Amino acid sequence: MTAFRVGLLGHGTVGSAFRSLLQERADEVEATTGLRPEIAGVLTRSSGDLEEIVAASDLVVELIGGVEPARDYVLRALGSQKHVVTANKALLSKHGEEIYDAARAAGVQLRFEAAVGGVVPVIRVIHETLAAAHIDRVHGIVNGTTNFILTEMERTGVSYDEALHEAQGLGYAEADPTDDVTGRDAAAKMAILARLAFGARVSVEDVSYEGIENLTGQDIAHARELGLSLKLVGTAERVDGGLSVRVHPTFLFGAHPLASVNGSFNAVTIESPAITEVTLSGPGAGGSQTASAVLGDVVSAMIPPATLPPPPVDLPLVTDVESAFYLHLEVADTPGVLAQVAEILGLQGVSVKSVVQHGLGADARLEMVVHRVLESKFLAAVELIGRLEFLRSRPRVIRVIEETF
Amino acid sequence: MTAFRVGLLGHGTVGSAFRSLLQERADEVEATTGLRPEIAGVLTRSSGDLEEIVAASDLVVELIGGVEPARDYVLRALGSQKHVVTANKALLSKHGEEIYDAARAAGVQLRFEAAVGGVVPVIRVIHETLAAAHIDRVHGIVNGTTNFILTEMERTGVSYDEALHEAQGLGYAEADPTDDVTGRDAAAKMAILARLAFGARVSVEDVSYEGIENLTGQDIAHARELGLSLKLVGTAERVDGGLSVRVHPTFLFGAHPLASVNGSFNAVTIESPAITEVTLSGPGAGGSQTASAVLGDVVSAMIPPATLPPPPVDLPLVTDVESAFYLHLEVADTPGVLAQVAEILGLQGVSVKSVVQHGLGADARLEMVVHRVLESKFLAAVELIGRLEFLRSRPRVIRVIEETF
Numbered sequence: 001m002t003a004f005r006v007g008l009l010g011h012g013t014v015g016s017a018f019r020s021l022l023q024e025r026a027d028e029v030e031a032t033t034g035l036r037p038e039i040a041g042v043l044t045r046s047s048g049d050l051e052e053i054v055a056a057s058d059l060v061v062e063l064i065g066g067v068e069p070a071r072d073y074v075l076r077a078l079g080s081q082k083h084v085v086t087a088n089k090a091l092l093s094k095h096g097e098e099i100y101d102a103a104r105a106a107g108v109q110l111r112f113e114a115a116v117g118g119v120v121p122v123i124r125v126i127h128e129t130l131a132a133a134h135i136d137r138v139h140g141i142v143n144g145t146t147n148f149i150l151t152e153m154e155r156t157g158v159s160y161d162e163a164l165h166e167a168q169g170l171g172y173a174e175a176d177p178t179d180d181v182t183g184r185d186a187a188a189k190m191a192i193l194a195r196l197a198f199g200a201r202v203s204v205e206d207v208s209y210e211g212i213e214n215l216t217g218q219d220i221a222h223a224r225e226l227g228l229s230l231k232l233v234g235t236a237e238r239v240d241g242g243l244s245v246r247v248h249p250t251f252l253f254g255a256h257p258l259a260s261v262n263g264s265f266n267a268v269t270i271e272s273p274a275i276t277e278v279t280l281s282g283p284g285a286g287g288s289q290t291a292s293a294v295l296g297d298v299v300s301a302m303i304p305p306a307t308l309p310p311p312p313v314d315l316p317l318v319t320d321v322e323s324a325f326y327l328h329l330e331v332a333d334t335p336g337v338l339a340q341v342a343e344i345l346g347l348q349g350v351s352v353k354s355v356v357q358h359g360l361g362a363d364a365r366l367e368m369v370v371h372r373v374l375e376s377k378f379l380a381a382v383e384l385i386g387r388l389e390f391l392r393s394r395p396r397v398i399r400v401i402e403e404t405f
Numbered sequence: 406m407t408a409f410r411v412g413l414l415g416h417g418t419v420g421s422a423f424r425s426l427l428q429e430r431a432d433e434v435e436a437t438t439g440l441r442p443e444i445a446g447v448l449t450r451s452s453g454d455l456e457e458i459v460a461a462s463d464l465v466v467e468l469i470g471g472v473e474p475a476r477d478y479v480l481r482a483l484g485s486q487k488h489v490v491t492a493n494k495a496l497l498s499k500h501g502e503e504i505y506d507a508a509r510a511a512g513v514q515l516r517f518e519a520a521v522g523g524v525v526p527v528i529r530v531i532h533e534t535l536a537a538a539h540i541d542r543v544h545g546i547v548n549g550t551t552n553f554i555l556t557e558m559e560r561t562g563v564s565y566d567e568a569l570h571e572a573q574g575l576g577y578a579e580a581d582p583t584d585d586v587t588g589r590d591a592a593a594k595m596a597i598l599a600r601l602a603f604g605a606r607v608s609v610e611d612v613s614y615e616g617i618e619n620l621t622g623q624d625i626a627h628a629r630e631l632g633l634s635l636k637l638v639g640t641a642e643r644v645d646g647g648l649s650v651r652v653h654p655t656f657l658f659g660a661h662p663l664a665s666v667n668g669s670f671n672a673v674t675i676e677s678p679a680i681t682e683v684t685l686s687g688p689g690a691g692g693s694q695t696a697s698a699v700l701g702d703v704v705s706a707m708i709p710p711a712t713l714p715p716p717p718v719d720l721p722l723v724t725d726v727e728s729a730f731y732l733h734l735e736v737a738d739t740p741g742v743l744a745q746v747a748e749i750l751g752l753q754g755v756s757v758k759s760v761v762q763h764g765l766g767a768d769a770r771l772e773m774v775v776h777r778v779l780e781s782k783f784l785a786a787v788e789l790i791g792r793l794e795f796l797r798s799r800p801r802v803i804r805v806i807e808e809t810f
Contacts, residue, residue: 021679025537032536100713109712119680121530127711128529131437131704132430132697139806200720208724219803222733222772228805242723251731251805257686260665274426274697275524275687281662282683292537292679299536304709306532307514308505315605318647319613326656328627367627398624400633400656401544 004033004302005040007057007082009050009073010064014087014114015042017291018063025295032310033302043073050076059083059301061294062091071095078102078110085297087114087290093188093204096195111297116142116189118285119293122268125280126196133272135197137237142189144264144284145173145180146212146232151262154220154230160213171286172264183209183247186234193268194236194245202236202245209247223251229259322372324353327382328396333364337390341366348381349373362392369400409438409707410445412462412487414455414478415469419492419519420447422696423468430700437715438707448478455481464488464706466699467496476500483507483515490702492519492695498593498609501600516702521547521594523690524698527673530685531601538677540602542642547594549669549689550578550585551617551637556667559625559635565618576691577669588614588652591639598673599641599650607641607650614652628656634664727777729758732787733801738769742795746771753786754778767797774805 006022008015022029022037030036041053050073054060060077062084064070070091077084079102086092092099092115103110113123117140129135141147145167152163164181167173179185187209194202212232223230228251236245252259257279261267267281283289331337338355345352351371358365370378382395411427413420427434427442435441446458455478459465465482467489469475475496482489484507491497497504497520508515518528522545534540546552550572557568569586572578584590592614599607617637628635633656641650657664662684666672672686688694736742743760750757756776763770775783787800 021537028539029536096714097717101716103713104716111712119683121533121683124529124533124710125526128526128701128705131434131710132426132701134433195717196714198720199715199718200722201717202722206722219733219801222731225772226731226774228731230803233804233806237726239723239726242721244723244726246726248804251803253806253808255667255808256806262660275694278524278526278685278687280683280685283681289680296533296537300533301712305529305536307516307706308508309501309601310604311506311509312502312600312606313604315603316647317605317607317611318644318649321642321644321649321651326627326631328624367630369631396624398635398656399638399653401638401658401661403658403660 001030001036002034003038004035005038005056005058006298007040007043007053007060007077009043009053009060009062011042011044012063013287014290014294015063017287018061018294021288021291021295022298029299029302033299035302037298037302054080054082057082059085059298061298062086062088063294064088066090067094074099075102078106078108081106081108083109083301085111085294085301087112087294089115089185089188089192093191096192096203097201109301111301112192113297114285114290114293116192117266117268117280118144118283119289120266120268120280120282121296122193122280123196125278126193126270129270129272129275129278130197133274135270135272137235137271138193138197138268139258140190140193140234140266140268141231141258141261142234142266142268143180143186143232144266145177146186147261147266147284148172148264149181150212150215150220150230150232153215153217154224157217159217160215181213182211183232186232186247190234190236190245190247194243197236197270198238198243200243202243207245207247210249212249215249226251227254228252229254229256231258231261233258320374320376322374324372324400324402325370325378326398326400327368327370329366329385330392331364331366332390332392333361338366340388341385344384345370345381348377350378350381406435406441407439408443409440410443410461410463411703412445412448412458412465412482414448414458414465414467416447416449417468417470418692419695419699420468422692423466423699426693426696426700427703434704434707438704440707442703442707459485459487462487464490464703466703467491467493468699469493470495472496472499476504479504480507483511483513486511486513488514488706490516490699490706492517492699494520494590494593494597498596501597501608502606514706516706517597518702519690519695519698521597522671522673522685523549523688524694525671525673525685525687526701527598527685528601530683531598531675534675534677534680534683535602538679540675540677542640542676543598543602543673544663545595545598545639545671545673546636546663546666547639547671547673548585548591548637549671550582551591552666552671552689553577553669554586555617555620555625555635555637558620558622559629562622564622565620586618587616588637591637591652595639595641595650595652599648602641602675603643603648605648607648612650612652615654617654620654631656632659633657634659634661636663636666638663725779725781727779729777729805729807730775730783731803731805732773732775734771734790735797736769736771737795737797738766743771745793746790749789750775750786753782755783755786
């Protein structure tokens with residue numbers, strides 16, 4: 001067994017989540033890569049020695065956050081020819097060129113998927129899209145806190161202050177939410193994306209930004225009247241032979257791919273003539289999601305991602321699965337119709353969630369939604385129902401995917 | 406200059422689009438990879454010799470489609486230790502194991518991003534997600550033809566036949582649409598995704614599927630009544646220690662990430678406890694989109710995707726850009742208010758798209774949307790408007806992104 005030694009800098013929420021996840025997934029990572037990942041050492045505020053940890057590592061994960069001492073530590077790891085994985089958007093948006101130059105000079109990998117977009121793999125997709133397409137524009141909802149607040153204001157009509165308070169209660173906003181609500185966090189992320197997508201030097205200081213602190217319920221009401229959706233949108237785009245990078249509250253037309261991104265989700269749309277547009281969306285960064293993005297980077301640094309599936313495992317194919325169903329019956333309005341249908345469903349263990357009768361007399365229709373049940377049981381019941389004499393046409397069945405939370 | 410020689414099998418719509426795109430992007434690919442891509446030979450129905458083309462190539466692109474002779478050609482290319490890029494879902498969903506085994510035995514890359522999801526990079530994201538997360542479920546709208554037809558039925562109330570006819574007229578459906586409308590095409594793609602995400606042997610023959618041919622406008626009306634969206638959904642999920650793969654018309658709850666995927670778009674949602682869910686969406690396969698996905702695979706085969714941005718290029722940062730704007734004014738209802746506001750906007754070259762007055766007398770509000778204009782001009786106009794004596798509060802300005810087509 002060959003070990004792949006990971007030095008961990010920082011042991012806060014994300015750092016400890018990453019450490020647990022690495023241990024939890026070590027067997028599978030070893031099966032995929034042929035190398036067993038091990039923590040070579042952990043640097044916290046009060047313990048651990050940077051030089052020793054870097055020397056003992058093949059790769060260093062930086063999860064301290066903020067500019068210093070993270071900048072110094074990352075540069076020292078790169079200077080020692082160690083791969084680096086970081087989630088540090090403040091560092092990269094401010095000192096990106098210095099870090100990228102150091103990684104290039106050292107000939108090592110620098111991966112930072114977790115710095116932008118939570119679990120949404122936007123960094124990889126831009127890297128790989130670039131190879132084949134010329135990107136014209138990137139739009140992003142890259143701050144989950146502000147998207148949660150705007151969604152709550154829209155959904156429940158609460159004020160900005162109430163929505164912020166709710167976000168804080170749920171852990172979606174920090175006690176000091178300044179960086180998020182002023183748009184500065186989103187500006188840092190857009191600087192990183194713009195540097196990547198367009199190749200130009202972009203620092204967070206180059207990004208004009210405006211936050212959501214002054215938005216009112218009325219603004220949201222106006223958006224609705226106009227059929228628009230109010231979001232904090234980051235934009236990086238080619239303009240007149242140059243590049244514009246900015247973050248603003250923005251009304252989006254209803255069919256825009258970002259218009260339906262709600263709650264604490266992040267999403268990024270990449271536009272290019274060759275591909276039209278691709279949108280990626282998923283939960284914004286929580287501790288476990290960020291840890292998962294970091295681990296993905298670590299594994300990719302260990303070996304290049306596979307290009308074909310590994311040899312197959314034995315996993316039996318299941319053909320009879322549970323689903324909720326919609327059932328539509330055209331019936332002659334015989335007394336007792338619903339009772340007979342319900343009896344058959346009940347005998348097969350099918351539980352009715354809702355039923356509506358439309359029409360009267362010979363034109364009556366029953367529309368039912370049933371709870372999740374094994375397909376075989378439901379279809380057996382439908383087969384029996386189809387034989388009932390008062391049915392005017394074959395029962396219509398459509399599967400239903402409902403909210404599970 | 407070192408050449409990277411690409412043998413092209415098939416010269417139909419996608420093959421010729423790929424050949425043009427490769428020539429168009431050769432300089433940029435060379436700048437990225439250090440290798441200049443060149444077409445080593447083209448095999449068409451009437452010209453070219455397979456053995457010669459394979460012998461002269463570093464990588465073979467198979468765009469013939471269908472099972473034979475594509476299978477034979479791909480196996481021969483792999484047998485000659487050449488990397489292969491293919492968009493052939495029929496081949497991989499039927500003979501995937503044989504092809505994967507051959508690629509593994511030859512120690513070469515096999516890439517097939519273009520086989521599923523159009524430009525949506527779902528194959529890469531699953532490969533890379535797998536490294537760090539255990540996937541529980543994949544849901545996909547993986548057939549653009551059927552999604553276009555369902556969207557048209559929902560949007561305009563036309564019948565299935567009318568929507569199909571419209572799709573054929575627009576090139577979204579083939580003259581013989583059987584493979585698409587029966588769900589078989591989606592079943593093939595779900596077989597490929599399931600093999601990849603869950604590691605189990607899955608052939609298209611293992612996938613139960615149902616198409617959209619029998620759906621009616623009434624089904625769509627019922628969906629709307631229930632707040633649901635009717636889509637052709639492919640599902641691959643772990644169930645009771647096994648795997649279920651299936652394609653069915655399905656009612657989705659409104660907030661499901663696939664519920665708002667409309668027109669000929671494709672989208673895939675990947676669910677895992679570690680990442681919650683990630684959704685990727687974009688246009689389904691057209692010739693140029695598929696060609697772009699194929700080129701992305703070719704470039705990735707040439708060199709592994711970068712992990713950090715290349716040295717920066719000179720691209721000036723533009724701070725004054727065009728945008729459409731929403732402008733909200735609280736005014737005392739003075740005669741001539743609108744005239745004065747309009748005059749100021751007009752002098753700055755700002756063109757009003759719509760204006761609505763709410764309220765009366767001292768409570769009047771004007772809500773305007775203006776066409777795209779340079780931000781500096783619009784903000785200068787707002788500055789002047791803000792000084793007008795009849796204004797009761799500061800003007801409120803929010804950017805607008807509108808439909809551009």
